[in-house]
Amino acid sequence: MYKETVYSAFNLLMHYPPASGAGQHPQPQPPLHKANQPPHGVPQLSLYEHFNSPHPTPAPADISQKQVHRPLQTPDLSGFYSLTSGSMGQLPHTVSWFTHPSLMLGSGVPGHPAAIPHPAIVPPSGKQELQPFDRNLKTQAESKAEKEAKKPTIKKPLNAFMLYMKEMRAKVIAECTLKESAAINQILGRRWHALSREEQAKYYELARKERQLHMQLYPGWSARDNYGKKKRRSREKHQESTTDPGSPKKCRARFGLNQQTDWCGPCR
């Protein structure tokens, strides 16, 4: 109830048509995340063309020729991709993709002393690999299953809101002296809705670039690759929690906030 009221108000304010499509705006604009998607059939710009055009900084020849224009091979290029980890601190300014240290040769090349793994590639566990001696003790099926399970996971590219959260989290933590992510995320969700269309557009654009680069780096990757890899709570419990109208109240109680003042001063 509370949430719905707040969000529908934001929807109206920001010309966001409701999910049902029954927008009241005379000429309802599509949500930004839809509007930012290129129409089907429109050829995508190459990374160089797309990312370099708004930025005057010329691309280093080795990157633009060898790493960007050619079809990218995942194992060879994982280290080149680091928009998320390497650049979010620089937001809200746009990232200079081809001059960013993480995109330069040497900073992320496998085998290079300074190689930094791509943030989207995460080993399934921090545990050390079995030695060949130990592996011999396992059956083929077991080791095959184990090998499959130990394959590094390529994470989903971050969406606009995730990028926004990543940038703003520290600020909110500092302002609100809260650390629990669930509470921080509620605040960030409210702030996200309070952003202007232009401010949000910045993050939708970044997210679009993230997806585009992710697609180039991992051509065969699909979101279904990670489906079911996390153990999730039961569906019943999920529905209960997501439709629980008392959630903000519970949250305030949980974090000792005043029920009357809604949120602590800076956390609006």
Place this chain on the structure above:
DNA sequence: ATACCTTTGAAGTCT
């Protein structure tokens, strides 16, 4: 040690 909480958006599956 690991799932949960909490948010939005993208992309998957299901009906």
Place this chain on the structure above:
DNA sequence: AGACTTCAAAGGTAT
């Protein structure tokens, strides 16, 4: 086609 589900991040909390 539209509804529903999962996963991206984060870190404290609960089991």
